[in-house]
Amino acid sequence: MPEGHRANENEAWKILLYYQYVEIENPEEFTYHHLRFCKQLGLKGRILISKLGINGTVGGPDEACDAYIEAMRQDPRFADMQFKTSRGSDKTFKKMFVRTRSELVTMQYHEPMDPNTEGGKHIEPEELKNLYDQDEDFVIIDMRNKYEADIGKFKNAIVLDMENWKELPEIVEKELMKYKDKKVVTYCTGGIRCETGTVLLKKKGFKDVSQLHGGIHQYVQKFPEDHWEGELYVFDERVSLKINDKVLGHCFHCETSCSYYINCTNVECNKMMIMCPACRDEWNDGCSKECSAKPRPKELARDR
Ligand SMILES: [Zn+2]
Ligand SMILES: [Zn+2]
Numbered sequence: 001m002p003e004g005h006r007a008n009e010n011e012a013w014k015i016l017l018y019y020q021y022v023e024i025e026n027p028e029e030f031t032y033h034h035l036r037f038c039k040q041l042g043l044k045g046r047i048l049i050s051k052l053g054i055n056g057t058v059g060g061p062d063e064a065c066d067a068y069i070e071a072m073r074q075d076p077r078f079a080d081m082q083f084k085t086s087r088g089s090d091k092t093f094k095k096m097f098v099r100t101r102s103e104l105v106t107m108q109y110h111e112p113m114d115p116n117t118e119g120g121k122h123i124e125p126e127e128l129k130n131l132y133d134q135d136e137d138f139v140i141i142d143m144r145n146k147y148e149a150d151i152g153k154f155k156n157a158i159v160l161d162m163e164n165w166k167e168l169p170e171i172v173e174k175e176l177m178k179y180k181d182k183k184v185v186t187y188c189t190g191g192i193r194c195e196t197g198t199v200l201l202k203k204k205g206f207k208d209v210s211q212l213h214g215g216i217h218q219y220v221q222k223f224p225e226d227h228w229e230g231e232l233y234v235f236d237e238r239v240s241l242k243i244n245d246k247v248l249g250h251c252f253h254c255e256t257s258c259s260y261y262i263n264c265t266n267v268e269c270n271k272m273m274i275m276c277p278a279c280r281d282e283w284n285d286g287c288s289k290e291c292s293a294k295p296r297p298k299e300l301a302r303d304r
Contacts, residue, residue: 014065015088015236016045017217019055019104019192020081021115027051027100035098041068044093045236048101054078055104055192057236059092084190084217092236105193108166113199120186120198120209125219128154128185128212132227138183141176143168143197144233147272151240151249151259152230154187154216165193172204180206187212187219189234231259251276253283266291 024030031049038047038058043065045058058068065085072078107113131138132155142149142157149159158179160171184206186194194211201209212219220228220243230248231240239261249259252273264271265285273287286292 011087011089012061013059013088013090013092014062015057015059015086015092016065016068017057017084017086017190018081019053019190019195020078021053021104021195022077024049024051024053024077031098031100035096037071038068038096038098043068044090044096046093047098048104049098050101050104053104054081057093058096059088059090059236082191082214082218084214084221086217086234086241088236088238092238094237105165105196107168107196107200109169109196109200111203113196113203115195115199118199118202119195120184120202120211122213123185123210124213125222127210128187128219129223129226131185136183138185139179141179141184141186143186143188143193147261148189148233151261151274152216152228152232152243152246153248155227155229157187168197169200172200176201177204180204183208183210185210185212187215189215189232190217191215233261249274251279252287253279264291265296266294267296268294 027049034047034049041060041064043058043060045056047054047056047058059065069083072081140154140157142153142159145162145164146159147163149157153159160175162168162171184201186197186201186209188194188197191212191214198209198211216228216232220232224243228243229246231242233240240259247257247259250256251258252275254276256276258274258276260274260276261272262275262280262285264273264287269287269291271287275285284292284295
């Protein structure tokens, strides 16, 4: 897990988040060339390539990101790929990775899933906002892990007791079947988890399933103050993006309102938890007395 850092609007790098479900015939070869291309541009980040498509988040100076977008758009497979943007720095990612995987988001479900033909209906941010504004009868499900939703979520969203996406099939059985006849809207960070998540819901018999197109990223860029509460968790060194002034999280030790994630100072424990500045000092970033007494070795120390 990344260390705590609050993203700043004025930071110098542009960060892109994107995916496309589209056939990539020779993923290994594509991966090889794509890595070279990204390095040439001076980008850093993480990209997964599979036979089914691409899922990436990269960052770089604005010109490098714009050149990347333009080059991708030249390829008919990615001509209409949606790029979500935010700000970051050269510290947002440590390196540039491009890797071949069998799935873009690992669920390991026993049946094949085709988001292009079996997924939920895509709804735009405006449509979700209307559902709220007009007080429609709908169930909104946060398809992310619980620790992501703990610092920010849509109003009234159902948060799953989930630590890893692979648990979704089991969680649906345990927590969600009671909503299968309702109008259901799902959302996640940038939309990709909902692509297979809604396929799963439909296979389980859900009748009316929609997914928020472009995810939270796209929505909060349009409506930062409407129906979204708190921060947006991101899977890089920034940890979270501040969206509005609501604070949903609570300090692990004292319960004060706070949304700042750190990892326990004891490297062997490394527990991820929210901690307020006062408790960070008092507990030396530890989750317990035992861990507080085992500070991180100097070479693993972090910026505070
Ligand atoms: Zn505290
Ligand atoms: Zn600990």
